[in-house]
Amino acid sequence: xxxxxxxxxxxxxxxxxxxMLCSGxxxxxxxxxxxxxxxxxxxxxxxxxxxxxxxYTGFWPGLVIAPVLVGIAxxxxxxxxxxxxxxxxxxxxxIFTFGLALLIEEVVQFFFGKNQMAxxxxxxxxxxxxxxxxxxxxxxxxxxxxxAMAVFLVLLYILTRTRVGMIIQxxxxxxxxxxxxxxxxxxxxxxxxxVGTALAGLAGVIAGPVLGTFxxxxxxxxxxxxxxxxxxxxxxxxxxxxxxLLIGWLQTFAASxxxxxxxxxxSIGFSKPVNIDDGAFRDLWTLTVSQIGxxxxxxxxxxxxxxxxxxxxxxxET
Amino acid sequence: xxxxxxxxxxxNTTAPWISASQITxxxxxxxxxxxxxxxxxxxxxxxIMNQMAITxxxxxxxxxxxxxxxxxxxxxxxxxxxxxxxxxxxxxMIEYDNLWLPLPFLPLFGGLFGLISAMFIGSxxxxxxxxxxxxxxxxxGELIAASSIIVVAFFGGEEGIGGDRTMGPSTFGLDxxxxxxxxxxxxxxxxxxxxxxxxxxxxxxxRIANAVRDNEERAEFLGYSQRNVRFISFCASxxxxxxxxxxFAINYExxxxxxxxxxxxxxxxxxxxxxxxxxxxxxxxxxxxxxxLQTVLSLYTExxxxxxxxxxxxxxxxxxFGLTGLIAIHLQPYKLGKISILFRPYxxxxxxxxxxxxxxxxxxxxxxxxxHAAIGEEQMSLFGIGFNSHSFLPWMIVIVLSIGSGxxxxxxxxxxxESWDEANYVEPRV
Numbered sequence: 001x002x003x004x005x006x007x008x009x010x011x012x013x014x015x016x017x018x019x020m021l022c023s024g025x026x027x028x029x030x031x032x033x034x035x036x037x038x039x040x041x042x043x044x045x046x047x048x049x050x051x052x053x054x055x056y057t058g059f060w061p062g063l064v065i066a067p068v069l070v071g072i073a074x075x076x077x078x079x080x081x082x083x084x085x086x087x088x089x090x091x092x093x094x095i096f097t098f099g100l101a102l103l104i105e106e107v108v109q110f111f112f113g114k115n116q117m118a119x120x121x122x123x124x125x126x127x128x129x130x131x132x133x134x135x136x137x138x139x140x141x142x143x144x145x146x147x148a149m150a151v152f153l154v155l156l157y158i159l160t161r162t163r164v165g166m167i168i169q170x171x172x173x174x175x176x177x178x179x180x181x182x183x184x185x186x187x188x189x190x191x192x193x194x195v196g197t198a199l200a201g202l203a204g205v206i207a208g209p210v211l212g213t214f215x216x217x218x219x220x221x222x223x224x225x226x227x228x229x230x231x232x233x234x235x236x237x238x239x240x241x242x243x244x245l246l247i248g249w250l251q252t253f254a255a256s257x258x259x260x261x262x263x264x265x266x267s268i269g270f271s272k273p274v275n276i277d278d279g280a281f282r283d284l285w286t287l288t289v290s291q292i293g294x295x296x297x298x299x300x301x302x303x304x305x306x307x308x309x310x311x312x313x314x315x316x317e318t
Numbered sequence: 319x320x321x322x323x324x325x326x327x328x329x330n331t332t333a334p335w336i337s338a339s340q341i342t343x344x345x346x347x348x349x350x351x352x353x354x355x356x357x358x359x360x361x362x363x364x365x366i367m368n369q370m371a372i373t374x375x376x377x378x379x380x381x382x383x384x385x386x387x388x389x390x391x392x393x394x395x396x397x398x399x400x401x402x403x404x405x406x407x408x409x410x411m412i413e414y415d416n417l418w419l420p421l422p423f424l425p426l427f428g429g430l431f432g433l434i435s436a437m438f439i440g441s442x443x444x445x446x447x448x449x450x451x452x453x454x455x456x457x458x459g460e461l462i463a464a465s466s467i468i469v470v471a472f473f474g475g476e477e478g479i480g481g482d483r484t485m486g487p488s489t490f491g492l493d494x495x496x497x498x499x500x501x502x503x504x505x506x507x508x509x510x511x512x513x514x515x516x517x518x519x520x521x522x523x524x525r526i527a528n529a530v531r532d533n534e535e536r537a538e539f540l541g542y543s544q545r546n547v548r549f550i551s552f553c554a555s556x557x558x559x560x561x562x563x564x565x566f567a568i569n570y571e572x573x574x575x576x577x578x579x580x581x582x583x584x585x586x587x588x589x590x591x592x593x594x595x596x597x598x599x600x601x602x603x604x605x606x607x608x609x610x611l612q613t614v615l616s617l618y619t620e621x622x623x624x625x626x627x628x629x630x631x632x633x634x635x636x637x638x639f640g641l642t643g644l645i646a647i648h649l650q651p652y653k654l655g656k657i658s659i660l661f662r663p664y665x666x667x668x669x670x671x672x673x674x675x676x677x678x679x680x681x682x683x684x685x686x687x688x689x690h691a692a693i694g695e696e697q698m699s700l701f702g703i704g705f706n707s708h709s710f711l712p713w714m715i716v717i718v719l720s721i722g723s724g725x726x727x728x729x730x731x732x733x734x735x736e737s738w739d740e741a742n743y744v745e746p747r748v
Binding site for chain 1: 384388390392442445446448449450452453454456457458460461464465468580584587588591621623624627628630631634635638682685686689690
């Protein structure tokens with residue numbers, strides 16, 4: 001039972017972190033209709049910028065400056081890259097962001113090399129917040145939970161309660177009408193792209209010390225982020241939240257329970273073959289749940305798409 | 319009115335079944351493939367040519383989706399990989415279980431397994447085009463790549479599955495132990511599959527695939543199920559990708575997780591797009607150029623992937639029709655007989671452009687060396703010139719050169735634009 005609570009909290013951390021990436025991605029998608037393949041690369045940029053800043057000034061200034069820098073980089077990419085490619089259609093846009101993801105990884109390697117950076121959590125948060133049955137829960141993870149919650153609430157407030165949010169929501173559905181009403185829609189697009197990438201950057205800043213700051217960090221999270229927003233329903237903020245938490249818990253629970261699939265199969269009535277070493281299905285009997293943990297999100301996605309193609313909370317099949 | 323008349327007139331006249339202008343490129347290509355190993359005889363050249371041929375088949379198969387069907391796949395390596403894995407297993411069955419199967423026919427079975435897996439996955443992934451298809455292909459690709467590590471029985475885990483191609487019954491007295499025999503086998507399959515893919519694109523279903531790509535709603539209104547059309551293109555593409563996988567298995571005798579993962583799927587997208595998705599020859603040119611670039615660049619520099627990435631992003635931004643598109647836009651001035659107008663401005667452009675590219679890459683090389691070389695090692699050489707990467711002079715030279723050549727390009731560009739417009743200007747009919 002104690003392990004259950006620890007996993008709930010750990011999964012919450014992973015899920016909320018995932019949500020910080022997915023929220024920006026899903027906003028960008030519902031606005032421009034293009035999935036930003038390079039979104040996880042901006043997350044990586046956030047971690048690297050914050051690391052570089054932290055070597056001069058410590059952790060806290062990086063928490064503010066790095067996301068701003070990433071946001072500016074994102075806005076520039078939208079203004080000078082994506083807007084140019086937009087005229088060719090959606091598929092070249094997707095290919096452009098894919099190329100950008102490759103390029104950002106190479107650029108990061110160019111400047112920082114292939115090794116993991118010594119980017120650590122701030123000293124002030126380096127203590128145990130509380131323990132559950134002997135399992136220490138670090139204060140930094142509590143900080144991560146609160147950060148992600150705060151981001152979600154601020155985002156929700158801006159989108160639903162402020163004038164800017166109204167214009168953004170209107171521009172999502174009827175860009176031409178909003179343009180005719182005298183609003184600068186391209187600027188709104190650029191702003192949302194910038195804010196979305198800045199959110200990804202922020203996720204990178206706070207995840208870098210925990211998950212490691214290395215050139216492969218974008219690829220590790222990249223496809224999971226896409227899977228998440230497809231499961232949640234493309235363009236749905238609530239869907240992104242639910243799917244992020246779902247995947248966070250799925251992965252955490254799968255990783256911590258060492259159940260052998262063979263035992264499960266036997267308990268539901270299958271009998272174990274005698275010569276297990278050369279059967280075609282020998283892997284099925286020896287695998288553990290923690291081993292198949294990494295493929296569970298993808299399985300879930302295929303399942304969701306087969307049953308409900310628009311995703312859990314999606315309104316439309318795009 | 320006149321257009322309608324012209325079309326009906328064309329369809330009425332009994333056009334010859336095949337014309338000389340259609341068949342010449344194929345014959346030239348076959349002759350070229352036959353004499354290529356006589357020109358480049360070294361073992362490494364053969365290896366590169368084999369790799370190129372396999373990449374060409376795979377890229378052509380990929381272009382059946384992207385270029386002809388309008389489906390962007392981020393997981394197409396799966397079909398090549400699955401075809402390849404099955405072929406390695408077949409090779410092992412030939413060796414140990416006395417399965418009678420001559421090696422030259424092995425790629426056909428790779429294609430069949432690619433086809434079966436494409437039918438299975440395509441049954442749900444092709445219901446939508448565009449972003450949803452791209453996402454499903456990514457998810458399925460990652461799913462299979464990730465499972466390949468844990469399903470040891472079939473995929474061999476992290477070390478992959480190996481085989482031996484020479485154990486089969488001898489065919490025409492060949493046992494395929496030498497590279498050159500494998501080259502001719504690969505080249506034969508290259509010609510067969512390229513021809514088949516070309517003919518497929520000329521069948522009604524190939525044409526309807528283009529229609530669905532351009533306007534799926536309209537194709538639907540004409541009575542064609544867009545889903546079925548996409549499904550058929552997808553299966554055909556999976557088949558040819560499987561053939562490429564079978565050839566890969568014969569060539570390298572080993573398949574690993576690397577043949578299935580996102581990096582391989584991504585690089586085939588890169589190759590096809592660099593070559594040009596709108597043309598049948600695009601992927602061929604892309605595969606040749608990419609393989610050469612990769613081989614040559616990786617010999618000389620550590621940061622070749624940075625160059626390729628930059629080239630790719632620039633291509634998407636400025637030449638979305640790829641290298642072949644770049645050649646194709648010169649057809650118009652050529653037909654107008656005005657291509658000679660372009661010679662002079664191109665000649666003016668070539669020196670600053672080359673200097674600009676070389677000096678920018680030198681800047682990157684020097685910066686990379688200064689940052690990442692072992693401590694104390696400050697000497698480096700570029701283009702045969704040795705110097706100290708930490709000293710001021712080389713930095714200044716390349717910076718001045720890049721700014722200077724960039725300024726030159728900016729100055730020449732308007733003139734080039736003007737000549738370009740002039741060369742493409744069609745005289746109004748009086």
